[in-house]
Amino acid sequence: MKKVAIIGSGFSSLSAACYMAQKGYNVTIFEKNETIGGRARQWKHDGFTFDMGPTFYWMPDVFDKFFADFNKKTSDYYQLSRLDPAYEVFFNKNDSIKVEVDLNKMQNTFEKIEPGSGKFLKSFLKMAEFNYNAAMNKVIYRPGKSPLELITPATISRIGQFIRTISQTIRRKIKDKRLIHLLEFPVIFLGAKPQKIPAFYCFMNHADMTLGTWHPHGGMYKVIESMANLATELGVKIKTNTPVEKITVENNIAKGVLINGILHKYDAVISGADYHHTEFLLEKQFRNYNEKYWSKKTFAPSALMFFVGFDKKLKNTQHHALFFDTDFDAHISTIYDTAEWPENPLFYSSFPSITDKYLAPEGKETGIFLIPLAPGLTDTEEIREKYFNQLMDRMEQITEQSLKKNVLFKKSYCVSDFSKDYNAYKGNAYGLANTLLQTAFLKPKIENKKIKNMFYTGQLTVPGPGVPTTIISGKIVAELAHKKLSSL
Numbered sequence: 001m002k003k004v005a006i007i008g009s010g011f012s013s014l015s016a017a018c019y020m021a022q023k024g025y026n027v028t029i030f031e032k033n034e035t036i037g038g039r040a041r042q043w044k045h046d047g048f049t050f051d052m053g054p055t056f057y058w059m060p061d062v063f064d065k066f067f068a069d070f071n072k073k074t075s076d077y078y079q080l081s082r083l084d085p086a087y088e089v090f091f092n093k094n095d096s097i098k099v100e101v102d103l104n105k106m107q108n109t110f111e112k113i114e115p116g117s118g119k120f121l122k123s124f125l126k127m128a129e130f131n132y133n134a135a136m137n138k139v140i141y142r143p144g145k146s147p148l149e150l151i152t153p154a155t156i157s158r159i160g161q162f163i164r165t166i167s168q169t170i171r172r173k174i175k176d177k178r179l180i181h182l183l184e185f186p187v188i189f190l191g192a193k194p195q196k197i198p199a200f201y202c203f204m205n206h207a208d209m210t211l212g213t214w215h216p217h218g219g220m221y222k223v224i225e226s227m228a229n230l231a232t233e234l235g236v237k238i239k240t241n242t243p244v245e246k247i248t249v250e251n252n253i254a255k256g257v258l259i260n261g262i263l264h265k266y267d268a269v270i271s272g273a274d275y276h277h278t279e280f281l282l283e284k285q286f287r288n289y290n291e292k293y294w295s296k297k298t299f300a301p302s303a304l305m306f307f308v309g310f311d312k313k314l315k316n317t318q319h320h321a322l323f324f325d326t327d328f329d330a331h332i333s334t335i336y337d338t339a340e341w342p343e344n345p346l347f348y349s350s351f352p353s354i355t356d357k358y359l360a361p362e363g364k365e366t367g368i369f370l371i372p373l374a375p376g377l378t379d380t381e382e383i384r385e386k387y388f389n390q391l392m393d394r395m396e397q398i399t400e401q402s403l404k405k406n407v408l409f410k411k412s413y414c415v416s417d418f419s420k421d422y423n424a425y426k427g428n429a430y431g432l433a434n435t436l437l438q439t440a441f442l443k444p445k446i447e448n449k450k451i452k453n454m455f456y457t458g459q460l461t462v463p464g465p466g467v468p469t470t471i472i473s474g475k476i477v478a479e480l481a482h483k484k485l486s487s488l
Contacts, residue, residue: 001026002267002485005257007244007281010038011467012458013272014227015066015474016481020270021234022070023482028266029236030257032243032423036228038272039422039429040467042221043307045409047361048353050307050368051221052413054467055350056320057214058207061136062468063223069475070230077226079217081355086213087320089185091178093398098318099182101212114176124170124183124202125210131158132203140469143476144441144462161199162436169199181328188372191300191465192433193336201434213320215355220467244273247281247454254454268453268485270477275444275460277423286450298438300430300465301335301372302415304379306388308367309360309408314351316399321349323391325398331372336433339374341383347371347391364408375426379414388412430466431459439464446477452488455481 004020006013009031021027035041039053057063060080067074074080085098097113100106103125111118134154142149155162161169170183184194186204216222228238246258247269256265271278276294279287326344334342350368353360360366369391392404415427432438446461448454457477459465 004268004270005030005266006270006272008038008272009036009238010040010272012470012474014231015471016270016272016457016478017231017236018234019475019478021236027236029238030242030244031240033421034240036238036240037221037224040220040224046309048309048366049219049359050366051219054220055368057216057220059211059468060214062471066471078222080214083213083215083319085318087322088318089182089322089324090398092325097178097182099209103209106209110179113179114174117174117179120173125205128202128206129210131200132206135203140463140472141476143446143480144443147441150440158200164199165195166197166199166202167194181324190434191430192298192435193332196435198436217356219352219359244281249286249451252451254451268481270455270457270481272458274423274425275456276425278456288445288449294425298433298435299375299426299428300433302375302418302427303429304371304373304384304387305413306369307411310365310367310406311408312406313363314365315401317351319351319354323347323394325394335372335374339376341377345371375428377415379416384412384414434464447480453485
């Protein structure tokens with residue numbers, strides 16, 4: 001039985017581990033941190049439970065397909081609730097839009113704000129559904145080796161959408177900025193400005209409004225635990241507190257991984273760790289890309305996050321909420337154009353204990369806050385405190401309740417933490433942006449060009465950033481690795 005080492009234990013690594021074990025390989029996962037999950041780790045404190053990474057459960061069909069590949073059901077591992085409203089977007093005090101499950105209600109909401117926009121929303125979501133099916137049935141499961149992978153009857157019929165941007169598509173029909181930002185928001189998950197993302201990616205709006213926002217009971221970390229349990233059932237060994245120091249190569253074959261100065265021999269290595277970091281585990285001559293290559297890439301944002309325990313239940317907010325009460329375009333520009341701290345940032349909040357009472361002590365609330373930032377910024381405790389106070393002040397004013405005096409504790413997490421804990425290039429949080437020139441075959445390759453049994457998976461390679469796509473990335477790399485190893 002051939003042995004495979006997998007570096008990292010995030011969604012892509014766990015996915016790859018399950019598929020490789022299913023194919024008959026002896027698989028071991030090596031995780032540098034104390035707990036599994038990568039960016040999707042969990043933090044518990046004084047009876048409060050926090051997801052430290054992803055909090056949106058979108059595209060439930062991808063999770064269902066993953067477990068179905070092992071003759072399992074999602075419900076065998078965790079329970080889901082669909083959120084209604086999915087989230088609320090606040091534009092100011094007494095000015096917000098709730099994204100509801102009933103699409104007829106959403107069309108009516110749009111129409112009341114701007115005549116004609118309801119009709120546009122209906123046609124836009126129809127286009128988004130077509131694109132979603134085209135992407136999910138064919139394109140997204142391909143390994144990014146050739147531009148021909150993008151050519152299907154569906155994509156050919158939508159060729160103009162790879163040239164036109166999502167922002168152009170929306171703004172030529174809608175003028176109200178609130179509606180524009182509501183429709184542009186989902187593609188931010190792809191890690192770039194809406195003005196840079198091809199219109200074809202409007203399929204994220206289908207994921208948002210049509211497929212909906214769900215909550216796994218216990219939080220997103222429950223999904224990590226479930227995938228780890230499945231991996232263990234398949235025979236995968238998971239070792240935490242075990243950073244890989246080097247990938248050893250002889251005659252263009254990876255011989256194994258160096259841990260605590262000792263070589264552990266394996267027949268193949270798959271890395272779900274940060275791609276840039278993984279390359280530096282290799283000697284220079286075996287790397288796919290040099291430092292110049294990485295410096296020219298457009299990275300998705302980093303983030304300033306706060307994990308807060310409140311001594312009361314909150315009012316006038318939702319499980320998920322977006323605060324767009326400042327200049328949307330100005331903040332996005334600080335991420336992608338000027339790479340500086342925003343003066344008046346947009347921010348996101350999540351209070352999962354509104355839905356899931358077990359995530360906070362009785363009568364209290366678990367709060368997660370996030371400000372998207374340019375990667376590579378220098379952060380300090382003083383800067384973090386300044387922004388925390390700004391968020392609290394704005395949220396108090398908009399939701400008409402006290403917050404600061406009800407904080408039991410808070411933990412911050414920012415650029416330097418992403419670098420330290422995940423070896424993330426420039427402290428990025430979401431990987432590589434899905435711009436036109438960084439799509440599919442133009443992403444960093446999923447296999448090493450010089451090492452016959454070395455592979456990469458996760459948000460810096462195909463299909464791209466986001467939980468569902470990284471799960472798919474694990475499947476893609478397993479199929480490619482199995483094919484290559486079978487011929488060696």
